[in-house]
Amino acid sequence: NAGVTQTPKFRVLKTGQSMTLLCAQDMNHEYMYWYRQDPGMGLRLIHYSVGEGTTAKGEVPDGYNVSRLKKQNFLLGLESAAPSQTSVYFCASRWTPNTEAFFGQGTRLTVV
Amino acid sequence: GENVEQHPSTLSVQEGDSAVIKCTYSDSASNYFPWYKQELGKGPQLIIDIRSNVGEKKDQRIAVTLNKTAKHFSLHITETQPEDSAVYFCAASRSGNQFYFGTGTSLTVIP
Numbered sequence: 001n002a003g004v005t006q007t008p009k010f011r012v013l014k015t016g017q018s019m020t021l022l023c024a025q026d027m028n029h030e031y032m033y034w035y036r037q038d039p040g041m042g043l044r045l046i047h048y049s050v051g052e053g054t055t056a057k058g059e060v061p062d063g064y065n066v067s068r069l070k071k072q073n074f075l076l077g078l079e080s081a082a083p084s085q086t087s088v089y090f091c092a093s094r095w096t097p098n099t100e101a102f103f104g105q106g107t108r109l110t111v112v
Numbered sequence: 113g114e115n116v117e118q119h120p121s122t123l124s125v126q127e128g129d130s131a132v133i134k135c136t137y138s139d140s141a142s143n144y145f146p147w148y149k150q151e152l153g154k155g156p157q158l159i160i161d162i163r164s165n166v167g168e169k170k171d172q173r174i175a176v177t178l179n180k181t182a183k184h185f186s187l188h189i190t191e192t193q194p195e196d197s198a199v200y201f202c203a204a205s206r207s208g209n210q211f212y213f214g215t216g217t218s219l220t221v222i223p
Contacts (some may be wrong), residue, residue: 004155033211040121042201042215043156058210059113090155097205098144098163103155 002026006091006104013081013111021076021107023091031094032074033058033101034066036087043090049074081111114139116204118214125192126222133217135202136184142204145178145185150199150216159200160187192221 007022023032030051035043045058047066055066063085065077074093078085088108094101115138125131137145143164148156162169162176162185169176173192178185189196202214 035213040215042118043213045210045212048210059212092155092211097211100146100158100161101211103148103157105155106153 004091004093004102004104006089006107008107009105010108011110013078013109015081015083015111017081018077018079019081019109020078021089021091021109023074023076023093023104025072025074025091025093025102027093027095027102028071029093029095029102030071031097032068033092034064034074034076035090035092036060037090037106038087046076046089081109083111085109086111113210114142114204114206114212116202116212116214118202118217120217121215122218122220124220124222127192127194129192131187131189131192131196131219131221133187133200133202133219134184135186135204135214136182137204137212138183139204139206140180140183141206144205145176146203147174147176147187148201148203148213150201152198156201189219192219194221194223197221 004025033048034046049068052071091104092101118135146161149159150156175188200217205211
């Protein structure tokens, strides 16, 4: 049972390039989340999804888009990367809003 | 939205001593308060959680207390060990979909 898997684990982008981060979970969870983690700022919610075909904005959604075409996958897109998007990105999933969230191993993204 | 504040940002204790991390929240409707441990290079993992109908919960050396009136909750680790060294995050959520985290506490247990 793999849990939550994020792809890729590391990536370096040039300013203006685009990329997609993939999150896959095999626990049949309805709720999925994308967070970014920056030093001294904890985990900040970017976007989330409450089920297949649904997405919603979190605290810091600007510059990101998401899609949930399949229940097990949640994609995070950067259309035009900026240095301010240099961060570690975590995906999480859970059964219901008030149960344990399971996190992936993270994606370290550097935008130069 | 919810605002979760966490203190201290860093904490060093001698092995065997206790460690206490405190969090406050702003939304009185929040009813679920988990604590996560993050080791270097890994994603956060749940270590204990508490719901608003409970004042205290304990799991071996780890305990969490909740004061709904004052809107604060605390993590207590007793008999600390070097493997407890990590970053700890508190979080708060209500019966909705968002999940707000504190800024983290870096705990170092000195052998």
